[in-house]
Amino acid sequence: MNQPLYALSAVDLTRYYRQRELSPVEVVQAVLDRIGQWEPTIGAMYLVHAQQALDAARAAEARWLAGTPCGALDGVPVTLKENIATQGMPTPLGSAATVLAPAPADAPAAARLREAGAIVVGKTTMPDFGFLGAAPSSFHPLTRNPWNPERNTGGSSSGAGAAAAAGYGPIHLGTDIGGSVRIPASFCGVFGLKPSHGRVPVYPPAAARVLGPLTRTVADAALAMQAIARPDARDYMSLPPQDIGWTSLARDVRGLRIGLWLEPTGGWQVDPEVHAAVLAAAQVFEQAGAVVEPVRDWTTMDMRMGLAHFFTMRCRVDLAAMPPERASLAAGYIRKAADIAGALTPEQTFQAFTRIQQLREATVAATQPYDFVISPVSPVLPFAADAINSGGDLPLKDSHFSAAFNQSEQPAASVPCGVSRDGLPIGLQIAGRRFDDLGVLQLSHWFEQATKLRSPWPEPPAPPAQ
Template sequence: MTQPLYALSAQDLLTQYAQGALSPVEVTRAVLDRIAQWEPHVQATYALDADAALAQARASEARWRAKAPQGRLDGVPVTLKENIRTRGVPTPMGSAATVLSPSPDDAPAAARLREAGAVIVSKTTMPDFGFLPAAASSFHPLTRNPWDLSRNTGGSSSGAGAAVAAGYGPLHLGTDIGGSVRIPAAFCGAVGLKPSQGRVPVDPPANARCIGPLTRTVRDAALLMREIAQPDARDYLSLPSADLPWLNLDLSVKGLRIGLWTDPGAAWSVDEPVLQAVLAAARVFEQAGAIVEPLAEWVAPEVRQGMTGFFCMRARVELAAMPPERAAKAARYYQQAAEYAARMTPEDSFRAFTLCQAMAESTVKATQPYDFVLSPVSAGLPFAADAIRSDKAHPGRDPHFTSVFNQSGQPAVSINCGYSPEGLPIGLQIAGRRFDDVGVLRMARFWEQASPVPTRWPEPPAA
């Protein structure tokens, strides 16, 4: 076996479990050993319980020996972002302002993974209330990027992104309300899918918030989606059951009409290494027969500012509901968002909501003529680990290319398309029409196979 156990794909693990060539126990031990190597440096985990993980693995081992696996992910290690509830574990939401109490039940995605037999190894970190495309948290230690410990993982699925890069097993779940799966995937070199709105149930339900996989391969992302994309009555926005061909990932791009969106139409520009990597990827699609056309920025600045106001008002409402002494424990950036919202009138709040709707409408209209849209995930490279954004003067720069697809409900995936001169990963975003989650994964799989970019992963610092 050429790959270490912790680095094997979920597909490879399942094949070898079925053949009796591997045990979930030895794989889980290998993942736990890998976490022990990396974790003092990256600090990506929360509520890690090695004994519980090994108990799940032993139960899975017994089922495989009896040739009676519980489900389609039996024995495969997985991590979940800490805001995805798991029974008996507190959900701090990344914030010291949260009252810690054990969760009474599993959230829908966690429940589906348990039913499928997956081994839940750990939860992963996030910033306060998932508010940042960065890792800083008032509750968790600072999570760092395994590619360069001085750099950020992105956020808000910060721990999940780091877990993929560091090799904490094959499957990881994050959440995404403005880029929170895709930005960490881009900064950490992973595959990260934001599904169509409603494809994966979220509890409590929320407009624009999605749950999606972060993995090392497109097929593993598809395997994870096959399990979690099931309706759940707790989410009134969840889509009805659909027998989608998640694992049929073959695609010819010949004749596809693809929009190429690289100009943000803003006072800032995309970093040159990012731009060149995305343009090079677009040429690969074009050489394979796709019709690639430039796509201009379609969202007016005042519309984006409206979305900012809407999410800042969320911060104000959440902190206002807490006793002042507890609200004061939240990260300063979250308090500042609430202070910004305090200056908004009721009319401003309603206008912010309608501007989010306007963003959704304009995004669908601009992208509808295309089968898919290519763009950067983030305009910049991973920034300093302790920073909250790449550009103080332009706070909307980091989620500029991602947030529009949350509002429109369209699926979008991040996949590595190159490296900066310093060796930092660069993410290519592939967005599709709403409900075409499989099509987006097929485009990512095409790139995965056609890409001239070498696949590599970081190693922990020497002891």
């Protein structure tokens, strides 16, 4: 065992538990200690359930000693994004405008993790209503990137990305409606999976909204999927249950046809360091026998503006449902979005919806000839910690490569593919055909093993001398 306990993978933890070489109690305590070391700097946690986690760890320890673990994740520490409801805990949705009230029940993924024996050590942060691919929130203190606290984690699963990089245990669940798992995974140098829409039951369900894991290894994400992809009748948009061999990750890439989506239309360019890292990743696949072909950008400004207008109208509807004094507490970017939506006519709002459908159709058509499509996750490197986007006149560019796959309902992942000159992580997006979640995991695992890019993980600042 050459790693600290908080850094061990879920795969390794369950093996050590089975062999009685480790106790869940000492692992959970190590994770809680790690959270205590990092939190003053990165602020990834909304709630830390220290006593509840230790109590659950003692119960898991007893089950392992009796040879009766309750599931594949028994005793494994996990965190949940704070919009994934846990019974009795408020879900503020990252916003000071939200009325805090205890959740009446666990959301589907939280329930499935507990049934598998996972130990929820706490809830991670997010921006207001999950609206940003960045961290700022009117409710939570600013979450910062462990690789460089002056840089952004991405969003909206901001705390989950930071927690995974900082070593708050092996599995962290986030949600994704336009890149909210993949962008933090890219910015924080971890793996993140956005499954096919409906693969993981979500409550409340919504078009394009999915839930997926952020982990340090692809194998841990696969283990998480084995638990959270189980059915839940509350999600009326979920896929029929399917017996998927989630942990069967071996894959030969020879002969695969892979599309390379790298050059955006619209007169702007991908950051040169991101461009170079993704191009180098494409060459890794080519050298292993895959056929890699450039794919022209199939998205248009009309499609992307349709998406933007639709979500700004959601902000307007959400704020309109609140008393004015509460709505005024929402972040400025939410109130600005609502004001923008106020200028839209009913006809323009309907056109926004139809343009989203055009984006969906175009994405499926453009990617169908390929087994997989690779691209940047984000076209930019992690930007300033307190910024809400990468700036400039193109606010839609931050989710340019990610949001299309939410609308097409295709699985897509972020896997580390490089590091900038300043030590900032760069993520490669791997997207598959709809329902081929296992294929995306397999290709990601192949790339992870072929490149072995992992550098030493970031460490918290040393405590001040006494």
